Amino acid sequence: MVECIAMSLEFIKQMNEYVIDATMTQSDEDILSTVGKYDAPGWDTIRAAHSIVIQAVIDSRQSRLEKKKSEFLAAKEHQKSALKLFSVNKTVPEMLADIVKAMQNKEKVPDGLLMAFREQGQNGSEDDIKDIWQSLVQLGLIEPSDDEH
């Protein structure tokens, strides 16, 4: 008898799977016509569930963008501190020498950029020299760890 029940139960489980298969392939029109009928979820539940789904996507996008933003800011901050670290090890005349050397390399430095730095450096203040040196490091035209001086 127990064996017979087990076989019949397997059959019922199979029929339940058939109901699931049929639900999966029902047309949208058919499935929406069942809302609120035969103990099926009502419109309030469907709309609440739909809002949860949409909100989850909004939250996911938001947190992904926040993560990217903070990674970018952290990388920028890291670069800034690295530059500061290098620049404190250099004297202003050493920085000036680096700048002159970089600007003489006309193959790498575009003319427009040369003019811009010349204009910025016309006052010749120490701060201007440091700024130009850091900008050229950021552009990859000066190697900050260059220790030939």
Added chain:
Amino acid sequence: MDLVSHYSIIEVEEQISMLEEAGVTRLLNVYRTLGCEQRARLADVDVLHHVITQALELERRWPRDLNIITYLAKSGRSFIDNESKKSASKATTASIDDFLHGESLAADTSAMAKLSHSSTQECVENHQTSSLIAEWMEKIRQLFVDDKDANCFIEQKLEEMKKSKIMTFCEFSDQIYRNVEKRIKDKVRKRFPNGFPWWSV
């Protein structure tokens, strides 16, 4: 992550954002038919929320060859099955603990009561179970009294026959087999939209 065979997070977000009310309705119905509330003590909406979160956190990778409904239905099934197993194991542990600590000796639900289950009680329970199953089976058979092919299919399924055996015995081609199966699925779903709560027997 293997982006050739699985969706990236941006694609997952894009796919899920296109889920419409019809899709949500379909999924909630599937979770109910899987017995989310009775087997796993979870509301259909909670299952949906869980599987969506899992997908968006890339905890459960989404193969490109699965459409959104199939993927979320599969994830929900796996979640419900796991939670159901956890509930069952908790219930068993509680019964053994009750037994070991000598608590609830008089209660019918205690391990002691279960261990001393008489054969008469077993018979009664078996009888009730078989009555309920027989009732369901009778209702299913009634749906196909005039459909010779469906009848043959069902009788063979009951004998746990595989597709090839059913095709031979009922003299079906592959196409007829699929048509009969589809007819049974649609008719059973129409008559029993909530499925069969087999876990209650």
